Amino acid sequence: MELKKVFENNKKWINSKLSKDSEFFKELGKGQNPELLYIGCSDSRVTAEDLMGLGPGEVFVHRNIANMVISIDLNVMSVVNYAVDHLKVNHVVVCGHYSCGGVKAAMQSADLGILNPWLRNIRDVYRIHKAELDAIENEDEKYNRLVELNVQEQCVNLIKTASIQKAYRDRNLQVHGWVFDISSGKLIDLNIDLEEVLKNIMGIYHLD
Numbered sequence: 001m002e003l004k005k006v007f008e009n010n011k012k013w014i015n016s017k018l019s020k021d022s023e024f025f026k027e028l029g030k031g032q033n034p035e036l037l038y039i040g041c042s043d044s045r046v047t048a049e050d051l052m053g054l055g056p057g058e059v060f061v062h063r064n065i066a067n068m069v070i071s072i073d074l075n076v077m078s079v080v081n082y083a084v085d086h087l088k089v090n091h092v093v094v095c096g097h098y099s100c101g102g103v104k105a106a107m108q109s110a111d112l113g114i115l116n117p118w119l120r121n122i123r124d125v126y127r128i129h130k131a132e133l134d135a136i137e138n139e140d141e142k143y144n145r146l147v148e149l150n151v152q153e154q155c156v157n158l159i160k161t162a163s164i165q166k167a168y169r170d171r172n173l174q175v176h177g178w179v180f181d182i183s184s185g186k187l188i189d190l191n192i193d194l195e196e197v198l199k200n201i202m203g204i205y206h207l208d
């Protein structure tokens, strides 16, 4: 790819925005008030705003390998804290995707260096749900189910944080688990019943 093309594209993009709204960038410069925090995978095929049809200013985005919410990752924790406590988003989404290379790597026996500790969090998801996953014979189905269960566990990790617990209590902030199906383009709401998932364990994580 010619990087020159990126700057040409940028000029076209500016013109297309201004042709619809001459004040577009002036308004954008005033600040942001997104209602949604999206935590997704860094995979180049899963494009956050584009797949949701949202534009600048509408969604606060964090992406990392396999859409993980890890309590000692200062990056994701800062994003969650800023979005929830300061931007006051009312919805937090963890969006996984089928064919996720991070999830696939975590299903294999391979030393991947610096990626090992990151991917071990997905191996822990497998361990928690081993009985269900081991019962699935088809490898692709097992892989897809691990993608979904990983989304669920990252939603649970969000709920373990004080920011989310406080916002849930004070303004009924909602946590959602979604999956993007690359092969069809479809965004799927997993409709995870987080109250049910946390029924017997929430007491352990309660902070606020």
Ligand SMILES: [Zn+2]
Binding pocket: 041, 042, 043, 065, 066, 067, 097, 099, 100, 101, 102, 103
């Ligand atoms: Zn991925």
